[in-house]
Amino acid sequence: MSDLSRRDLIKMTGLAAAGMAAVAEVRPRPADAALAGPVVQLDPSADLPKAAGTRLVVLGGGTSGLTIAKYAKLENPKFDVVLVEKRDMYASCFSSNLWYADVIGLEFLADHSFLDAAKNNNYTYFNATAIGLDRAARKLYTSRGSIAYDYLVVAPGIDYDYSRIGVKDPETECSLRRNFPGGFTMSTEHVTIRRKVHAFEGGVFVQTVPSGNYRCLPAPYERACMIAAYFKKNNVKGKVVILDFNPDVTIKAKGFHAAFSELYPGIIEYKPSITISGVDPEKKVIKTEFESFPFDDAAIYPGVRAAALVEQFGLMDPASLQKEAHIDPYMYNVIGDERVYVTGDSRPMPYSKSGNTSNSEGKYVAKILSARAQGKDLQWTSPETLCFSMVSINPNEAISVDARYAFDKQKNSFEFADVKLFENRNAEMGRAALEWAKGLYRDMFE
Amino acid sequence: MRRQSFVRLCSLAAAAQFQARLGGVAAAAEAKAFNRVQLVDGAGKPLSVRRLSVQEAYVFLYPYLGTPSFLIHLPAAAAAGAGPERTIVAFSAICAHQLSYPSKEGSPITYSAENSAVAGRSGVIVCCAHNSVYDPAQGAKVVGGPAPQPLATIALEYDNKSGGLYATGVVGPDRFEQFFRAYAEELIAGYGRGQARRLAAGTAAAIPLSEYCHAPLHC
Ligand code: FES
Numbered sequence: 181m182s183d184l185s186r187r188d189l190i191k192m193t194g195l196a197a198a199g200m201a202a203v204a205e206v207r208p209r210p211a212d213a214a215l216a217g218p219v220v221q222l223d224p225s226a227d228l229p230k231a232a233g234t235r236l237v238v239l240g241g242g243t244s245g246l247t248i249a250k251y252a253k254l255e256n257p258k259f260d261v262v263l264v265e266k267r268d269m270y271a272s273c274f275s276s277n278l279w280y281a282d283v284i285g286l287e288f289l290a291d292h293s294f295l296d297a298a299k300n301n302n303y304t305y306f307n308a309t310a311i312g313l314d315r316a317a318r319k320l321y322t323s324r325g326s327i328a329y330d331y332l333v334v335a336p337g338i339d340y341d342y343s344r345i346g347v348k349d350p351e352t353e354c355s356l357r358r359n360f361p362g363g364f365t366m367s368t369e370h371v372t373i374r375r376k377v378h379a380f381e382g383g384v385f386v387q388t389v390p391s392g393n394y395r396c397l398p399a400p401y402e403r404a405c406m407i408a409a410y411f412k413k414n415n416v417k418g419k420v421v422i423l424d425f426n427p428d429v430t431i432k433a434k435g436f437h438a439a440f441s442e443l444y445p446g447i448i449e450y451k452p453s454i455t456i457s458g459v460d461p462e463k464k465v466i467k468t469e470f471e472s473f474p475f476d477d478a479a480i481y482p483g484v485r486a487a488a489l490v491e492q493f494g495l496m497d498p499a500s501l502q503k504e505a506h507i508d509p510y511m512y513n514v515i516g517d518e519r520v521y522v523t524g525d526s527r528p529m530p531y532s533k534s535g536n537t538s539n540s541e542g543k544y545v546a547k548i549l550s551a552r553a554q555g556k557d558l559q560w561t562s563p564e565t566l567c568f569s570m571v572s573i574n575p576n577e578a579i580s581v582d583a584r585y586a587f588d589k590q591k592n593s594f595e596f597a598d599v600k601l602f603e604n605r606n607a608e609m610g611r612a613a614l615e616w617a618k619g620l621y622r623d624m625f626e
Numbered sequence: 627m628r629r630q631s632f633v634r635l636c637s638l639a640a641a642a643q644f645q646a647r648l649g650g651v652a653a654a655a656e657a658k659a660f661n662r663v664q665l666v667d668g669a670g671k672p673l674s675v676r677r678l679s680v681q682e683a684y685v686f687l688y689p690y691l692g693t694p695s696f697l698i699h700l701p702a703a704a705a706a707g708a709g710p711e712r713t714i715v716a717f718s719a720i721c722a723h724q725l726s727y728p729s730k731e732g733s734p735i736t737y738s739a740e741n742s743a744v745a746g747r748s749g750v751i752v753c754c755a756h757n758s759v760y761d762p763a764q765g766a767k768v769v770g771g772p773a774p775q776p777l778a779t780i781a782l783e784y785d786n787k788s789g790g791l792y793a794t795g796v797v798g799p800d801r802f803e804q805f806f807r808a809y810a811e812e813l814i815a816g817y818g819r820g821q822a823r824r825l826a827a828g829t830a831a832a833i834p835l836s837e838y839c840h841a842p843l844h845c
Contacts, residue, residue, distance in 0.1 A: 300807065536756070540772060543774075564772055566756055566757060566772075582744075582757050600744070600757075602743065602744075602845075608754065608843045608844060608845060609754075609845070611732065611734070611754075611843055612734060612754040612755060612843060612845060615726055615734040615754070615755040615843075616755050616756060618724075618726075618755075619721075619723065619724030619725070619726055619755045619756060620724065622724050622725050622804075622808045623724045626725075626804055626807050626808040
């Protein structure tokens with residue numbers, strides 16, 4: 181490491197203490213002088229052309245990041261946009277439940293190219309993992325070098341919080357992540373869960389529903405329906421037991437209860453108000469203070485928090501129960517820093533953490549970035565949460581909700597507004613559910 | 627011929643004439659002249675305006691052979707309506723939100739002559755993909771949902787003498803380029819290579835949506 185970069189590093193480490201920068205851990209190894217040095221080389225800068233305009237770096241190529249990368253460029257062609265994404269293959273989390281019952285194939289979720297999205301919308305897709313952030317120097321450090329930014333959007337999504345189901349030791353957590361994944365973060369979890377469902381020999385399949393503002397409120401119930409539909413169609417002697425932390429189905433309750441009782445009697449068993457206090461992955465038992473629920477297989481959805489990166493980069497609100505970002509709830513910038521924004525499912529506002537919300541929010545954030553780059557102001561607009569839940573197959577039938585948000589001064593928080601519920605399942609919504617997802621893909625990739 | 631080069635070929639005089647034909651409502655919007663195409667029925671006979679049903683939209687391919695448009699007979703006169711009672715309007719059927727459109731397999735976007743649950747009213751164009759609602763009596767203005775702009779208007783001309791109805795151009799921002807890109811494979815499968823981007827010319831058949839595609843969605 182050169183003297184210069186060593187000095188930079190010291191400077192940055194000092195700043196990290198002050199909360200302005202966060203970099204990957206650097207450990208000298210005093211025992212062997214030849215091996216001493218940084219574990220991660222932070223410089224040189226990434227192999228990117230010089231910024232042709234105001235550089236906007238978007239970290240995270242999920243629904244939020246992809247939408248912002250595209251629409252920021254449309255709003256302000258002077259932006260030179262770089263999308264930093266660690267995955268080299270896209271697959272959506274939204275609509276993945278439909279794959280479990282073969283309503284769709286994997287192609288439906290994954291036949292979308294980061295390269296095409298970048299080409300069609302005039303930005304750069306940079307396939308790298310973020311490892312550090314220096315907000316004072318406006319530099320994002322990645323596994324492929326550092327990138328200087330004028331504006332940075334951090335949209336890393338969620339991570340799981342196993343402590344919320346009483347799992348505190350890394351052994352149990354690792355075992356759960358591997359053996360009974362939640363199916364709400366990595367695509368590889370969806371592959372695993374689908375195989376579990378298709379290879380199920382019978383018995384009890386548990387789907388848990390977490391507390392808090394977890395990603396995609398209706399999804400665990402929709403998944404239960406899809407798994408039950410698969411069991412029913414293939415005469416699997418299995419039951420889907422939903423262990424829900426909440427006192428009732430959290431959204432579209434009427435529509436889901438109707439599906440459980442009318443379509444899957446004896447297959448879906450719904451148990452509300454279950455506070456999980458631990459899991460024994462070896463014995464396959466979920467425990468509460470009073471009861472034990474043995475299972476044959478499971479998708480254990482623990483608590484949800486903002487992606488760990490938000491905390492590692494010093495962007496977390498220390499008071500946030502879900503470790504979400506410390507941002508202005510209207511303008512999305514990190515408090516005290518109008519150059520860095522946190523969007524999507526790492527936001528602290530209690531919006532639904534779901535695809536349509538991030539897509540509509542992303543268009544608004546693109547406008548904020550454009551306005552800020554031009555020294556202008558912008559009127560707040562609510563994101564829209566529109567989502568379909570497939571509840572049956574052959575024919576595909578769905579229910580849906582369409583809502584926005586408004587700030588409630590009395591409650592001092594954002595609440596649902598203009599809620600339209602469509603809870604009488606039908607085949608028209610079943611078809612609309614597929615078109616809904618296709619529209620999102622078109623919007624992000626074309 | 628691609629639209630860009632086609633537009634470039636149009637003389638300024640022709641463009642001015644076209645603008646003039648559109649009348650006051652469209653004056654402010656961007657107008658593009660395309661081929662003047664006579665609308666015919668499924669059997670190829672000139673469309674009789676008086677026999678157009680007011681219960682559902684008709685689909686015709688315009689201004690390209692792969693871009694469907696709606697032809698709607700409204701129950702009352704509309705500002706930019708054509709025909710003897712100014713009740714006939716036409717719009718691109720490609721949703722201005724995320725490009726859902728009527729294909730032979732189905733249509734997420736439809737005209738609801740009767741009540742739409744999503745819109746809470748009748749007489750609107752509703753896209754069931756994300757609940758965008760457009761009012762055809764007001765130039766397909768967005769009256770609900772996430773669409774950022776109205777559907778592009780198809781300029782119509784009514785020949786008083788013959789009773790013939792003609793499509794002549796497109797007014798307002800359209801989504802044709804994104805549409806061709808997003809559906810490149812699907813359009814090749816449906817129309818053959820290079821066909822969807824060909825300009826409509828001569829006549830275009832206007833078919834009721836329920837005949838054009840299998841079970842259009844209502845929501
Ligand atoms: S594509 Fe029509 S509402 Fe979204």
